[in-house]
Amino acid sequence: MTDALARLGRYGLTLLSTWGRAGLFLSGALWGAPGQNGGFRLLVKQLYAIGVLSLAIVVVSGLFIGMVLGLQGYTILSDYGSEEAIGQMIALTLVRELGPVVTALLFAGRAGSALTAEIGLMKATEQLASLEMMGVDPLRRVAAPRLWAGFIAMPVLAMIFSAVGIWGGMLVGVDWLGVYAGSFWSSMQSSVAFLDDVVNGLIKSLVFGVVCSWIAVFQGYDCVPTSAGISAATTRTVVYSSLAVLGLDFVLTAVMFGGF
Amino acid sequence: MTTRTTEILVGLFMVAGCAALLFLALQVSGLAPGARTDTYTVYARFNDAGGLSARGRVSMAGVTVGHIREVVLDPETFQAKATLEIDASVKNIPSDSSAIIRTSGLLGEQYIDISVGIEEDPMKDGDVFYSTQSALNLERVISNFASGR
Numbered sequence: 001m002t003d004a005l006a007r008l009g010r011y012g013l014t015l016l017s018t019w020g021r022a023g024l025f026l027s028g029a030l031w032g033a034p035g036q037n038g039g040f041r042l043l044v045k046q047l048y049a050i051g052v053l054s055l056a057i058v059v060v061s062g063l064f065i066g067m068v069l070g071l072q073g074y075t076i077l078s079d080y081g082s083e084e085a086i087g088q089m090i091a092l093t094l095v096r097e098l099g100p101v102v103t104a105l106l107f108a109g110r111a112g113s114a115l116t117a118e119i120g121l122m123k124a125t126e127q128l129a130s131l132e133m134m135g136v137d138p139l140r141r142v143a144a145p146r147l148w149a150g151f152i153a154m155p156v157l158a159m160i161f162s163a164v165g166i167w168g169g170m171l172v173g174v175d176w177l178g179v180y181a182g183s184f185w186s187s188m189q190s191s192v193a194f195l196d197d198v199v200n201g202l203i204k205s206l207v208f209g210v211v212c213s214w215i216a217v218f219q220g221y222d223c224v225p226t227s228a229g230i231s232a233a234t235t236r237t238v239v240y241s242s243l244a245v246l247g248l249d250f251v252l253t254a255v256m257f258g259g260f
Numbered sequence: 261m262t263t264r265t266t267e268i269l270v271g272l273f274m275v276a277g278c279a280a281l282l283f284l285a286l287q288v289s290g291l292a293p294g295a296r297t298d299t300y301t302v303y304a305r306f307n308d309a310g311g312l313s314a315r316g317r318v319s320m321a322g323v324t325v326g327h328i329r330e331v332v333l334d335p336e337t338f339q340a341k342a343t344l345e346i347d348a349s350v351k352n353i354p355s356d357s358s359a360i361i362r363t364s365g366l367l368g369e370q371y372i373d374i375s376v377g378i379e380e381d382p383m384k385d386g387d388v389f390y391s392t393q394s395a396l397n398l399e400r401v402i403s404n405f406a407s408g409r
Contacts, residue, residue, distance in 0.1 A: 041263065048266045052273045084364075091288050156277030163280035166288060186324075189290030190317060190369060198284045 022218045029143040029217070042145035050111045050146070050213075051153030055160070057110055058103055062094075062161040065102060066168025069093055073169075074177050083173075084183035088191040090169035095192060095201045096257065099162035101249050104208035107154055108241035112216035115146055116237040119220025120230035128221075143217050150213025151206070158205030200256045207248060212241045298348035299326060300385040304359040304372065309340035310395025311370045312361055318344050320374045325350045328372065344372065346383075354379040358391040370395060 073086045119142060122128050128138045166188075173179045192198070216237045223233035285291045306312070309331050318326040326346035334341040346353070356377035363370050377390075 044267050044270050045263075047270045047273065052269045055273065055276075095284060095288065153273075156274065156280075159277050159280035159284060163283045163288075166284075185287070186317075187369070188288055190315060192289040193315065194285050194289040194291045198281075198289055202281075 018222070021222060022214070025139070025143070025218050025221060026147075026214055028139045029147050039140075039145065042141070043148055046145045046149035047153055050115070050149045051156060054107060054110045054153070054157060057106055058157045058161050059164050061102060061106060062099075062164035063168040065098060066090060066094065066165030066170075067172045069098075069165070070169040070172030070177070074173060074179070083177075083179045084187050086169070086173045086179055087184035087186075087188035090173070091166055091188040091192050092197065094162045094165040094169075095197045097249070097253070099165065100158045100201050100204040100208055101245060103158040103161045103205060104154065104212055104245040105242055107150075107157060107209070108212045108216070108238055108245065111150070111153070112212050112237045112241050113234045115150075115213070115216040116220040116223070116234045117230055119143070119146075119217060120223040120225070120233050123221065123223060124225040124227070124230060126225075143221060146217050147213050150216070151209050154209025154212065155202055155205045158201065158208075162201065196256075204249065204252050204256075207252065208245050211244050211248060215241050215244065299345040300348055300351075301329070302344050302346060302353075302383055302385070302387050302389065304342045304344060304389040304392050305334065305337065305339040306342065306359075306361065306392050306394045307339055308394040308397060309342065310361055310397065312340070312342060312372070312395065313370075316369060316371050318346065318372045318374065320350070320353070320376065325374070342372065352382045355381045355383050355387065356390050357383070358393060359389040360393040361395040363396070 069090045070086060073089045074083060077083050077085055077089070119128075122142065128142065131138045131141055170181075170184060174181045174184050219233045219237045219240070220230075223229045312328065312331050314328055314330050316328040317324045318328060326344055329343040329345050331340055331342045333339075342359075344359075353374060354377035356379040358375045358377065360373045360375055361370055362373045383389075
């Protein structure tokens with residue numbers, strides 16, 4: 001009985017100290033924002049690794065998700081004789097939900113895991129320790145550019161995802177299934193509000209970007225410096241990021257669209 | 261890969277993101293900065309506004325000629341008061357025209373259709389529609405039919 005209680009207590013303390021370390025890590029890295037002594041170069045390099053290289057998977061998934069939405073929406077809406085509403089359906093689904101969420105999940109899988117593994121290996125091979133020995137703060141040199149690159153890249157990727165998805169939906173709906181293009185766009189324009197839908201989607205993707213890159217970089221920084229530790233940390237990154245994104249998405253949706 | 265190539269690719273990435281945002285703003289949500297055409301405001305009172313909402317369209321003979329700015333309850337008459345913004349280019353709507361709430365398709369959004377009257381005088385800024393026709397409420401139609409009225 002007391003053993004179980006002690007185990008629970010130990011678990012709680014570990015959890016709390018991890019949260020504390022993660023918070024200290026984030027504030028340390030953010031204060032050391034890139035900018036001074038070639039920090040901008042580092043940021044651009046990370047933007048390339050995190051953003052540009054994720055573009056292929058984001059564009060392809062966006063296109064196919066948009067096309068699937070077009071097909072599914074058409075089969076359902078044509079039962080009610082209102083195929084024109086397909087534009088509205090595709091745009092709202094993508095801009096409000098699927099754009100930010102699916103991009104964040106892909107981002108966690110494609111960029112987050114790579115970040116964790118990279119920083120974990122740096123830790124295992126004691127590159128971080130040697131940076132510290134040279135008087136370079138690894139939080140500034142290694143963590144900060146990656147975090148900031150994640151914050152910037154994620155909203156950009158989500159916007160591209162939504163735009164490509166809507167284009168894919170138009171491809172299927174208008175060019176293939178023959179929905180009239182004018183009503184496709186006008187039903188979309190009359191129902192999508194820039195501030196309520198597009199900007200809220202942008203805020204969502206920004207939040208997801210912060211959470212995903214924070215989890216990824218911290219897991220790498222905090223991992224057990226062995227090969228097993230790195231693999232466990234990479235797994236944790238993907239699992240925690242996905243759960244955090246889906247959970248936060250519910251909270252954000254409730255706040256933004258739930259009418260509270 | 262040289263630093264320069266990386267920088268160019270990142271620049272292109274950022275431009276693509278801005279272009280996507282612009283596409284979402286202009287084409288998807290129909291935001292048109294600067295293209296805010298001159299409009300004038302007229303009002304319409306309805307006993308039942310149904311699902312009419314702001315940003316809905318106002319049409320004449322099926323052509324969009326303006327949009328709904330807001331739909332509020334008039335606390336004195338307990339009617340719904342819709343504020344319509346009509347494009348200034350459509351300046352000769354007869355003053356005895358009526359505003360009718362219609363639904364596009366079975367599930368589509370509701371919009372206001374202006375049924376043209378015969379009066380010579382046009383409607384001016386601030387005018388109120390002389391006659392209106394409320395939203396068709398299917399339940400009410402069925403209950404009227406069932407009770408034989």
